Structures are given as structure tokens and as C-alpha cells.
Amino acid sequence: MEITLENLTKVFQSKKEEETVAVDNLDITIPSGKLFGLLGPSGCGKSTTLYMISGLLRPTTGKIWFGNEDVTPVPPEERGIGLVFQNYALYPHMTVRQNIMFPLENVKMDKQEGLEKAQEIADLVGIGHLMNRKPKQLSGGQQQRVAIARALVKSPRVLLLDEPLSNLDARLRLQTREEIKRIQRETGITTIFVTHDQEEAMSISDEIVVLREGVTQQVGVPQKVYDNPNNLFVAKFLGTPPINVFDGRVENGKLYIGDADIANYDAPDQEVTIGIRPEGFKIVERSSFKVDVDLVETIGRDTTLIIPHPNDETQSFRAIVDSEYGVQPGDKLKFNVKPSKIHVFNKETGELV
Amino acid sequence: MLEDQSNVKAWFYLLPALILLGIFIFYPIVNAVFLVFVDNYNYQTGTYDGFTLLDNFRYVLSDNNFRMAMLNTMLITFVSVPLSVIIALLISVWLNAIKRMQGFFQTVFFLPYVTNAIAIGMAFAFMFNRRYGLINWFIGLFGIEPVNWVGMGASWGNAMIALIIYITWLTLAFKILVFLSGLQGIDKQYYEAARVDSASKSRVFLKITVPLLSPMIMYITVTSFIGAFKTYTEVIGMFGERLGPPGNDRAMITVVALVYRALDRSGVPGALSEAAAASLILFAITLVFTFINMQVSKKRVHY
Incomplete structure (x- = not known):
């Protein structure tokens, strides 16, 4: 399902009435079934954009379309999204199985069916053998997979990942990014992820958008953006060692x-x-x-x-x-x-x- | 060698505290145990007629006042503790959710904690006044006849309802304080995650808030049980030294009140031994329930 952001703007207001424009008039079309990266330095509004797509944040102005449906007024629980938080937000008192089952129980899925579904998804992300563990007994990479499984289990229309690799060590990061790519391919679900790491974004995204202070700098296939930067900011931001x-x-x-x-x-x-x-x-x-x-x-x-x-x-x-x-x-x-x-x-x- | 030295030093530092504990805690406990096992102890002369193993317990258990005290104490404990824990939990969750006036309501709910139990006990007794009380006025709005809660000749049941309402309200404050600080320590992302996963409000409360707050709930439950077993001040606050509504004296007697009453009769040989026996029985009950609470917590509390 294609996602369209139309003139999306988010203004945060502090207690002293100071206004901060976090996202400024964003116009992006995210192609269906692709892995799309929101890339930019910290404070560029990429996470804000992700949370607006999830519905946890309301845009100040602008619209969000899921296919032909305007989801701007739709609350997060009715949008059909799966969200993986930066620090995973796994429920610490529940086992892996209970964590993955939680979204299914919320929609009152039949217990047996739910158990099978949870096992299927857990196997897909490679944690099928850890179902009885608590999150604390898992490594960072395994927790990450549980979080992805929990987000995927209710078959969402969109999968959103907030800095999915930032809490992992270098080796695990390489492994996990392949894994995310594989899971995305196998499920064919439209996936949007946020990162400040250009290498990460370039290595797994089908398409990226580079943001700076809430403004779109460039959208496109990573290699094309790298080869033909629109401006100095994009040129400097992409590539290691830098340009x-x-x-x-x-x-x-x-x-x-x-x-x-x-x-x-x-x-x-x-x-x-x-x-x-x-x-x-x-x-x-x-x-x-x-x-x-x-x-x-x-x-x-x-x-x-x-x-x-x-x-x-x-x-x-x-x-x-x-x-x-x-x-x-x-x-x-x-x-x-x-x-x-x-x-x-x-x-x-x-x-x- | 070094260890020995530091040990001596440590004991030396502990000495003032140990002396005070010895005089005011350990000696009275040992003495209470001693009193239970002597016959006809005379407080003034310090004499007694030999030792006995069970006579004092037997006497206390057959005493109608003690039976009443035990019944009242258990009733107060097992009604007011669960009630106030649940109400405090709901109020804390609600307080934590609102933005405006949060500070104001927090202060209101915390007020009972910083006020005197005797003083508000009297205020509560007046609220339950048959003629002028707020409670009878309120139920009168629904066409209910005025109830004699705490007045002359009020029944045991009515007085108990009034007392339990008062104790529940009084003990809410500290519980709300603890729960609220616990709630504020829970990562907001769990709630965002639950929201995205379409969890209903009741499921969020039961499956996320309560388990994540369970260490606090456990702590509050254990200390509240211990506190409720020792209920005394609240009874005095509401009913005075009669320990019951006028004309129904001692209807609201509790175990601790019974123990204190023995002091008034300390001239009577054996009275202190009865008090000691009653307090040891209460101690045993408290111990058993705390143990049960701890066992339950091993299964239900998620640290």
C-alpha cells in the first residue's frame, strides 16, 4: 500500500509559547511494498514524521494517506500499523510468546489460532526457540526481533521502525540490517524506518528521503542520491569517508x-x-x-x-x-x-x- | 587482621543504636514473652505465682472482649486493606492521566496523611451524625431514612461500616503517594506500544499497569496488612475511649485496644499477662499473613 504525505507540518509549542517547526511541509510518496528510509541528522524531524505516520503524534497541518484512505484523523489503534520503538518497549513482565500474542489478544483472536500465528511469525524472524524467555534474558538483537515479531503479528498495513539498529553493537548491526531486509522482502509489507546512519540507510533501503531541519532535501534510490546529490548538504551527509x-x-x-x-x-x-x-x-x-x-x-x-x-x-x-x-x-x-x-x-x- | 579491627570499629559505631534498641525494643519483647508464661503477675510488687505454659492464652481466648477484638480487627483488616489498595490504585491511575489540576488533587488526596487521626476521626464521627451529618443528608437525597451510624445505641454493624469507611479513607493518602511515584516511573513507551497494538483501557490497566506496578502494590499490601492488624488510633478518633458508640461500649474494640486497656487494670494480678498473650497472638497472625503475602508475591510480582 502506497503512503502519501501531503504538506505534512508539525509545530511543537513549548510552555513559553516558543514554536519549533519539526517537520516543514513534507511531500513524499512512499512506494508500496518497499523499504523506505527516513534519513537525516538528529533533530531533522525524521522520528516526528514516523510518529505522525503511526498516529501517536498529530500533524499540525497536512494529510497522511494510506492508499486512497485519508488516515489523518484516524487514531493509531485503527490505522493498522506495526511500530518498533527504538528501545523496543517489550513488556518486561511477559514472555516472548505473551509479548507477541498481546496484539492478537487485543483484537480477541481465537487462542489456538493466535498461538500458531505467533509461532509462525517468531520462526520468520528467527526467535521461534525463545518463546518462553523474558525480554531480560535475551540479547539486544533478539529483543529487536521480538519487537519486530510483535509489530508484524497482526499483519499491519505498514511497518514502522524507529532507529532499528542504533541499540546494537557493530557486528549485530550488520547482521540485523540484512535480517530486516530479508523479513521485509518475505512479507512484502511497506516498511518505513528512521535512521541517522547514512550507511545503514543506503545499504538496505529501496528508497530514501534525506531530511534537514524538517525540510525534504532529496528523495530517491540511495545510489542515485549518492551519485547525483541535489545540494551540498546531501553530498556531505551521504558517504564514508565523507565527500x-x-x-x-x-x-x-x-x-x-x-x-x-x-x-x-x-x-x-x-x-x-x-x-x-x-x-x-x-x-x-x-x-x-x-x-x-x-x-x-x-x-x-x-x-x-x-x-x-x-x-x-x-x-x-x-x-x-x-x-x-x-x-x-x-x-x-x-x-x-x-x-x-x-x-x-x-x-x-x-x-x- | 585488618578485618578484626574494622569489626571492632563497626560494633563501636553501632553501640549507641544497639543500647537504645536493647532497652526499648529487645527488653520489652523478652519481657512480654516472659509475662505470658507466669501466673498472676503483680505489676506493683513484681511477684508471680509460678510458671504456666498455656493458662494465659487459654484465658484470653475464652475472653469475650478478646473474641470481639479479634473479630473486629480481622474485619477491619480484610475489608479496609483490599478496598483502599484498589481505590488508591484507581485514583493514582486517574491522577497520573490528568494534566490540569494534578498538583491540586495530589495535595487534596495527600492531606489525610499530614493531619491528625484523632482530629479527623472526630470530624468523621460528625459526618456520620444522625441528625446533622453529611452522610445521612446525602442518602436522604435518595429517599433513604436517616441511619444511626455512631449515635446513642447505634448497632455494631452500622458503627463498623462508618469505622471502615473512615480507615479506608485515612489510609488512602500514603498508598496514592507511593502508587503515583511508581506510575511516573513506568516508561511511557509501553503505553504507546499498547495503544498501537489496539489494547483497550481495561487491558492496559490489567496487563501493563498492574504488573509493572506490582512491586509497589506488594510493598503497600504487606505494610497495610501489618498496619491494619494494629488498628487503634482510628477507633479512639471516632469513638473515644469507650471504643464504641454510646450505649454500645467496646463494640469496636480491637486487639491493640484490648492490650492498652489491660494497662488500666495493671493493678489486677495477671492483667498484664493477658495483654502479653493477646499481643503475641496478634504477632503470630501478622507473621503468618506477611509470610503468605511474601509467598504470593514470589509468583505475582515482576521486578
């Missing part, structure tokens, strides 16, 4: 950083901000882009070069090259830059030139 940012200029159809001629670029002459992905550099024999390598970090097949920043010697930028080059600290290199990895932004607005 390198240089002050430069466009002159006579060419792009310069200092004196170095980087690429041809078709735009009026102006000062610009240039973003270059770390993997966008190529070591070549002849180029006007000359650098001195400061430090070298070799991890597996990639080598990260740390190089003094041409605009400011106290800063540095990173270039990822093939380790076959055998670059050593102190080497003098010449770079070509892959045109697809260059992004040119307006110096004031940060918008794409």
Missing part, C-alpha cells in the same frame, strides 16, 4: 581548485564549492593537480591517502586509490578526477550549479 569539499571557480568552461585544472565544466564564470568523492581520484603521469601525500592508511584492497587541503594547509582531504600503486607517505602525486565524482555547488546556496 571532500574544495573552494574553486569556473573559468572559461573549466573548473579550477587554486591553479589546478580539474575538469571541463559548462557553466558561467563564478566562485563555486566543489565536492569530490574520495574514490574519484586517479593517479596519473601528467596533471596540473599536484599533491604531497601526508599519511597512508591501507585497509585491504583500498588505500586511503591523507593529503593537505589545497585551500587550507592545516586541513586535509582523503583520496581512496587502489593499493597496487604502493603509495608511501611523502610521495608527490598527480591526480585526475573522474568527472562523475565531481559535484559543483553554488557558493552561497549550496545548490547544484
